[in-house]
Amino acid sequence: MAPISHLWAELPGISPELAAADSAAVDDWHADGADSASEDAEEEDDYPVLLRLAALGSSFAARVNRLGARQREQLLERLDEALVSGAEHERNAVATGFLEALVGAHDRGVFDLATIWHELGAESRHYIKLWNTRTAAAVPYWMTFRDPPEPQPAGAAAALLRDSCDLLASADDRLLNTSAGALDADPGCELEHRVENMASAFVRGFHEIDRSTRAKVFEALERIVLGAPEDDAAAVGERFVPALVAGCRRGVLHPVLILSGLGPHTARCFRKVDEVTS
Incomplete structure (x- = not known):
């Protein structure tokens, strides 16, 4: 990847207005006589x-409404690349x-950060959610979904978690194959055990699961907590989330990684479980 200093050469082509503001900021800084104050300066x-x-x-932020979608995309993509590599x-x-x-x-x-949230790169969005977690700021639903989640059918907890991660689906298949008779006798018990089993698989395999897949699991949990029937939401709140809390306490998981990834409603559930069981 080209050094970020190349951004300044590209900026006039992205947005002449932002380039002019940048040039004025550079001139103002030089005019203040602060040239020698930086120990972390660029070569050029x-x-x-x-x-x-x-x-x-x-x-x-001040000019976002005057920028076109393509201009925003080019700038935010360039910066996300720098944040990644x-x-x-x-x-x-x-x-x-x-x-x-x-x-x-x-x-x-x-x-309004919501207006450009989904134009930010994945790494940029991750950093902002991490920042909100560290500062105990609220994380609004639009940081997880473009629109409020739709209602989910009964059994959504198992289905959404399976669809979010192959590791969880494999763990669920193994449970169903070995315990089918006992689970069929009590559907409610089946849902709880399936969710708990997938939670255990997620905690055990967390560090082998790539970030994008973790994000899908966290998104599934948020959809369940927000829009699934009571039994499904309870299975997540009483089985999956406590497994995350326990994993953090054992040092298997880092709380910041979990809280920065969870949707706001699931994160609230995490904190509640943590407080009640501490």
């Missing part, structure tokens, strides 16, 4: 990249500079 520009990206984030100082600058500037503008009510 001694304006610290973190401050420059913070200024770009503020400019983007850039040098350490580039990743830090995108995260604590640009992205935190967006969150700050949203918190001040001058910018």
Whole structure:
């Protein structure tokens, strides 16, 4: 990947208005006589990249309604690439500079992050959810879904969890094959045991499951908690979530990784279980 410093050369082609704002920010910084203050400077520009990206984030938030979808896509895609595979100082600058500037503008009510949430790259969205978790900020439903989840049918807990992850489906198949007679005798018991079994498989295999698949599991849990029948939601709240809490307490899982991935309603359930059982 090209260094993030190349972004400044590309910016006029992405958005002349953002490029002009960036140029003005650079000029203002030089005019303040702060050139020698940075120990983390770029080779071709001694304006610290973190401050420059913070200024770009503020400019983007202020002008987002005047930017076209393609302009937003190009800029956000470029920054997400840097967040994924850039040098350490580039990743830090995108995260604590640009992205935190967006969150700050949203918190001040001058910018609606929801309007561009699904245009952000996956790594950018992950960082913002992680930031909200660390600061105990609320995580709205649109950070998990584009629209409020639709109602789910009975048995959705098992079906959605199976569909979200092959590892969970395999664990469920093994349970059904070995315990079919006992489970068929009590459908309610079957649902609880199936969810608990898949929760155990998720905790055991967590570090071998890629991030995108984990996200699908977390999304399935949120859909169940929000829109599934009472028995399904209870199975998640009383079987799957406690397994996550127990995994964190044993040190198998890291609480921040779990809470930053869970949807807001499932995360609330996690905290409740954690408090009750502590």
